[in-house]
Amino acid sequence: MKRVSKVLMVLFLAMAVFLTGCSGDSGQEGAQDVKAGFIYVGPTGDGGWSYAHEMARQYVVEQLGIETLYKESVEEGPDVENVMKDMIDQGANIIFATSFGYMDYMEKMSLEYPEVKFMHCSGYKMTENMGNYFGRIYEPRYLSGMVAGLKTESNVIGYVAAFDIPEVVRGINAFALGVQAVNPDAVVKVRWTNTWYDPAREYEAARALLDEGADVIAQHQDTAGPQQAAQERGVWSIGYHSDMSEAAPDAYMTAPVWNFGPYYVEQIQKVIDGTWAPESYWGSMEDGIVALAPLTENAPEGAQAVIDEAQAKIKSGELKVFAGPIKDQEGNVRVAEGELMTDDELLSFDWFVQGVEGKINK
C-alpha cells in the first residue's frame, strides 16, 4: 500500500509541475521559464569538441543564471530524438544539438514540437523553429596550416580526419592552403577514421601517418589521441576545438578553437526577450566564435609574426582563404584568379585542393 501511495505522490507531483509549467508558457518567457538543453556527441571530458560546448554551457549558466540540461555521449542516430523528447519533457524550451548527425532527427522534432526552439550546430537545415549555427573555423585552420608549414622538415604533414563530409573537407583544404602559403613543397596526407570520438582509433590513424613520414600531425577529431601519438614520436602537432597543450605539452603548437559561450548567451537572451527567430549563422574570426589558440614554445621561430599579419588581414577581410586561383588534386583550376568561392560552394565542398593526398568517397 505504501509503495502505491508513493507512486501516486510522484505522479501527483509530476502533474503539478506539468500544469504549472503550462500556465507560465504564454508568449514571452522570463529568465526563470527558460531552460536550455545541450546534447553532446562525446563525453564532456573529451578535451575537445564536447568540452568546448560544455564550457559554453557553463558560461551561459554564469551569465544568465538560467537552468540548463545536458546529455553527453549521445549517438548520432535515432536515439537523439528520445533525448530531445526527454529534455522537452523536463521543461527545456531551447535545445542545442551539437553534432552534424543530429540534423535530420532535430528537423523532425522541430516539426513535432513547434513551441520549442531548436538550434543545430554544423548543419544546414532550417524550419520555422529550428536554426543552425557554426563558425568559419577554416579561418583559424588556415593559420594553423601556416604554423605547420613553417615547422615541417620532412614536408609531409599528417591530418587525422573524421568523416568525408563538406565540413571536414573544407577544413583540410583551408589547412593545406595555409601550409602552401608558407611552404609550397609540403603535402598534407589525410587518414579517415569514420568517427568523431574514438581516442584509440584517432591515435592509431596518427601513428599510421607518422609511419608515412609525417612530422606534424593535425586533426579534425574530438580527442587528443593524435596529439599524444605525435608527442610519443617526438614530433609536432596542431590540435583542434580546445587548447590541447595539457595532453601533449612537448608536441602541441596551437589549435583552431571554438568559443560558443557568447553566441549561446545571445540566442538564449533572445528567447527570454521573446525576439528569437531561426537563423543560419556562420560566424567568423572577426565575430570571435572561432580563434587560433596562443602559439606555444613548440611553434617555429618567426611563426608568431606571420600569423599576426595573416590574422589581421583575415579579420579585416583583406585575406580570403578560398580566393582563386585554387587548383584541385589533378591540377585543374577550380577557382579562377580573382574569384571567390561562395558560401554554398563551401558548404558542399567535395574535392581536395592540390597538395592534399587523400580520397573522398562519392
Added chain:
Amino acid sequence: MLYRIEKRSDISKEKSIGIRALAILLALITSGAFIFLLKLNPIDVYLSMLDGAFGSPYRIRETIITAIPLLITSLGLAIAFKMQFWNIGGEGQILMGAFFASFIALNYPDIPKPILLTLMMIAGILGGGLWALIPAFFKAQWGTNETIVTLMLNYIALKWITFLQYGPWRDPDALGFPKVPNFSPNAILPKVFGVHIGWIIALILVVLVYIFMKHSKKGYEIAVLGESENTARYAGINIKKTILVSIFLSGSIAGLAGMIQASAVSKTLAVSVSGGMGFTAIITTWLAALNPIFILVSSILFAALIRSGSFIQTAFGIPSAAASIIQAMILFFFLGSHFFIKYRITRKTSAKIAQGGE
C-alpha cells in the same frame, strides 16, 4: 576454517522475500554512498528515478517502448534456454531481422502499408531465424559449443550492418554522412494509444510462447531435451529436429524484435537498432526463470531501470558513466540475491571435516 557453497534444498517464502528485501536495501545503500560521492542527495536521486520511469504519461510510454524489444527478445531466448541451448546471439538475430526487414522496406517503399509491413515482418522473422539456424545446425550436426558460435555471430552481424551503412546502403542525400536512408511512411508501424503497435505484438507473443512452452508437444520435448539428452533420446524425440526447430523459433522472435525496432523506433537500419537488447534480454530472461509471464514483469522493470538511468543524467547533470554505475549496482545486488536464494554458504569447522571424513 573453510567455507563451502551448497544448494538449498528448499527455502521458505518469508526467507526468500527477506533475502530480496535485504538485497534491494544493500543496493540502495551502496549506490547511495556512490551518489553521495557525486555530492547529490541519494533520496532525491531515487525518487527522481521513479519519477523518470513512471512520472508522467509520456515517461510511461517511453518505458513501455524500451520494454518492447527487451520483452520480445527475452521470449525468444527463453525457448532456447529451456533446451539448455545458450543463445547469446540475440543481438545478432535482432540485427539480421532488422536487415531482412530493411531490405524489403528500402526496395519496395511504395507498396501499400499493410502488405509492406506484413512482408517486413515475415522478412524479419526469417532473418533472425536463419541467422540462429547457423549455430543450431552446427550444434545438431557436430556438437559445437553454441555459446561461442552465437556470440561470435553477433559481431559478424554488427559489422555487416556497419558495412552496409558505410558502403552499399549509404544515403546519397546525407552529404557523405554514413547512414542508411530513412524508411518511407508506409514502412513505419502505426501507433495505438501513443505507443507503436509493437506492444500488442509483444503481448500476443507472451501468450503464444506461454502456450507453446507449457501446453504443446514440441514445448514439452524441448523441456525434456533440456533436462537430459539421454532421456529425450530414450523417449524417441528427434533431437536434431528439435534443436533446429526451437532455435529457429528463438531466433525468429528476436528477428521480429529487430523488424519492430527498425520500423517503429529507428525508422531506418542502423547498428543502434539492437541497442544491446540482445544481451540485456539474457538478464531479464533469467530473472524471470524462463517464465513468459514473469518475463513481461522483468522486462518492464528493467526498462524502467534503463529509462530512469537516462533521466537522472539530464535531471542532475551526472555523467553517463556514473548513471551506468548506479544501474549496474542495483542490478548486481538483485542478481546476487538470486544466488543466495538458490545456495547458501556454510562454515565447516574442523570437527565437521573430521566427521565428514573429507
